[in-house]
Amino acid sequence: MAIKYLGSKRVLVPVLGDLLAASGAGTALDLFTGTTRVAQEFCRRGARTTAVDLATYSEVLAQCYVELDAAAVDRAEIVDALEHLESLPPVRGYITETFCEASRYFHPKNGVRIDAIREGIDEHYGDSWLRPVLLTSLMEAADAVDSTVGIQMAYLKQWARRASNDLKLKVPELTPCAGKAVRGDATELVHSLPHVDLAYLDPPYNQHRYFTNYHIWETLVRWDAPECYGVACKRIDSRDPATMSVFNRKREMAPALAQTIKSVNADVVMVSFSNEGYVPLEDLVEMCKARGNPVEVLAFDAKRYVGSLIGIYNPSGDKVGKVSHTRNTEYVLLSGEADRIGDMASTVLDRTQQFSRAGSAVS
Ligand SMILES: C[S@@+](CC[C@H](N)C(=O)[O-])C[C@H]1O[C@@H](n2cnc3c(N)ncnc32)[C@H](O)[C@@H]1O
Structure with a gap:
């Protein structure tokens, strides 16, 4: 995936x-x-x-x-960590406020889970080899329930059908x-x-x-809660020449x-x-x-x-x-x-x- x-x-x-x-x-x-x-x-x-x-x-x-x-990796450890993250109580945080309320990239029921899981990754696995695997799983799970046509410069006027599905973390297929x-x-x-x-x-x-087309993934990974602007809620540093x-x-x-x-x-x-x-x-x-x-x-x-x-x-x-x-x-x-x-x-x-x-x- x-x-x-x-x-x-x-x-x-x-x-x-x-x-x-x-x-x-x-x-x-x-x-x-x-x-x-x-x-x-x-x-x-x-x-x-x-x-x-x-x-x-x-x-x-x-x-x-x-x-x-x-x-070289223990798949069972990945499965355990994903189960743990899936069980965390929902949190209304930056993703929910910015990408479910100020805009409509994700259904709020999934936004609160993305917030909780993203917080959980740094809290519980911040220093672990699992961190990039868990972040990848979260990005791919969020992508599967987004309401866009594949770029994040805009979201759909009507919810995409997949947006009402429940966010589900899967084990990335490692190579x-x-x-x-x-x-x-x-x-x-x-x-x-x-x-x-x-x-x-x-x-x-x-x-x-790509920096603006995939600004949500940039923010989800950096987890820096940037100020945002416009209908698409793009990161303020999109205007910075350093990001071009x-x-x-x-x-x-x-x-x-x-x-x-x-x-x-x-x-x-x-x-x-x-x-x-x-x-x-x-x-x-x-x-x-x-x-x-x-x-x-x-x-x-x-x-x-x-x-x-x-x-x-x-x-x-x-x-x-x-x-x-x-x-x-x-x-x-x-x-x-x-x-x-x-x-x-x-x-x-x-x-x-x-x-x-x-x-x-x-x-
Ligand atoms: C056409 S896409 C590559 C798609 C990729 N082959 C795939 O299958 O997913 C171009 C990529 O170049 C990256 N990019 C743009 N400017 C770059 C630069 N100056 N140095 C390194 N990567 C850059 C973008 O972030 C984007 O991911």
């Missing part, structure tokens, strides 16, 4: 996992990890993975799913292979992170800010991305991008070529999960093949040694063609 998230690679996750496996990578970096879905898949494929993001909630998700090794969670700015960290076999970059595509990302600024985004792609210390780099993003595909190809390796471009129909190889660039940078723009396309650009990325591309194309032959539609 994972929270609803703009630009989440839900559909592409198995393909990205196949790409990693075909590359033979034993170490990996997910530089804009968000929900950590992709990093989780890398862990499941046995790669020692580092997951990076600016967001505080994302760091907690990575501490739960990427840092912990499922084989094998202990990795690392890092919170910080990718454009800075990229210069100091250790070498990995494969790095995956899935930056924001446009002006939509260069990737949401149209003019600054392209040079920042170019520099990040060039600097990342990896043998193979995979970059995800959408045809609805700020940067045209041709520019993105140039950014990858600046690493001095051949580049291959895979395109996936975002709804139908059909893949095709739409461009091949030889080591001297000449383009072989035709780029075709289709509606709602997810691109995955591969940069690395020619044979290696060639093997990666053919592996996933075999797989996605099977999907398309069978007529499967996965969305």
Whole structure:
């Protein structure tokens, strides 16, 4: 289970996992990890993975799913802690007042339980290895009963049907292979992170800010009861430039991305991008070529999960093949040694063609 998230690679996750496996990578970096879905898949494929993001909630998700090794933890301890938190008496606190009364993101019957559980986590498990697991469980449980369309810039006029369900804490499905969670700015960290076999970059595509779109998760994890403003009850520090990302600024985004792609210390780099993003595909190809390796471009129909190889660039940078723009396309650009990325591309194309032959539609 994972929270609803703009630009989440839900559909592409198995393909990205196949790409990693075909590359033979034993170490990996997910530089804009968000929900950590992709990093989780890398862990499941046995790669020692580092997951990076600016967001505080994302760091907690990575501490739960990427840092912990499922084989090394006691699941019974998690079950006991969740049962304990479920039994706490309701509390009318910040979440209830802000997100159930001043706005309507959660039904008040769930708001008072979120408040009680969140208080309980720090009171009883503040210094425990369980803390990120419990916070993850709470975020996912709250997400399952929210009244939004998946972003927190607004709530629905009429309650979503799921909002009347009772909040239920579940045990997060931990992954094998202990990795690392890092919170910080990718454009800075990229210069100091250790070498990995494969790095995956899935930056924001446009002006939509994750800090404001997921302000409730930021607050739930920080638990700092910020002053808020507007109908959406956003955190007051949303206005602070320190909470803004260069990737949401149209003019600054392209040079920042170019520099990040060039600097990342990896043998193979995979970059995800959408045809609805700020940067045209041709520019993105140039950014990858600046690493001095051949580049291959895979395109996936975002709804139908059909893949095709739409461009091949030889080591001297000449383009072989035709780029075709289709509606709602997810691109995955591969940069690395020619044979290696060639093997990666053919592996996933075999797989996605099977999907398309069978007529499967996965969305
Ligand atoms: C397209 S989303 C990634 C989605 C992710 N692959 C998934 O499947 O959930 C982009 C992510 O980049 C993060 N981000 C934005 N600016 C950043 C920066 N300068 N450094 C690190 N992360 C950043 C956002 O918080 C967001 O989680």
